[in-house]
């Protein structure tokens with residue numbers, strides 16, 4: 001009898017409120033599920049070798065025509081180049097070897113655009129001909145390296161601390177244009193956080209203030 005006493009407009013309002021509430025809850029769970037899905041799945045996988053193409057137009061501040069004679073079509077290298085150039089605040093590179101002119105130019109462009117670039121590399125390989133560590137340092141990019149006979153063998157980069165680029169790829173012409181290699185791109189997960197921590201730990205460990213410059217006994 002009490003229900004009958006409630007006017008129809010009030011019922012309608014209550015049903016509408018219930019409908020909105022259920023819709024909002026449904027939307028919340030949908031967004032949460034999608035968010036989890038995005039966090040768990042790698043965004044992309046790139047396979048190398050890449051075809052020999054020119055990525056120079058990607059490095060220019062304003063897109064222009066390049067008449068180098070090479071193809072400018074999309075490739076694993078152009079995807080990787082675009083990704084590295086998407087950095088807005090920071091680009092942390094931790095690679096065994098850095099001799100690729102394409103990738104080192106990309107790192108230099110990111111630095112010239114005001115991105116804070118930090119590079120960690122291997123002390124033995126940075127001394128070899130072709131290493132671009134010298135050009136980084138001349139440009140004012142901070143480079144740190146290991147001090148022992150074991151290799152600093154990582155091959156990963158962190159873009160704005162949110163996107164991880166990792167895999168088997170050495171940052172060399174041989175790695176890009178010759179070898180069978182893979183690069184996995186992972187966004188904003190616990191895996192990314194672990195690599196951020198690893199980079200920070202190595203950056204601290206390889207602080208020049210801690211260099212001994214004397215052989216271990």
Ligand SMILES: [Zn+2]
Pocket residue numbers: 054055056057066067068069070072
């Ligand atoms: Zn070109």
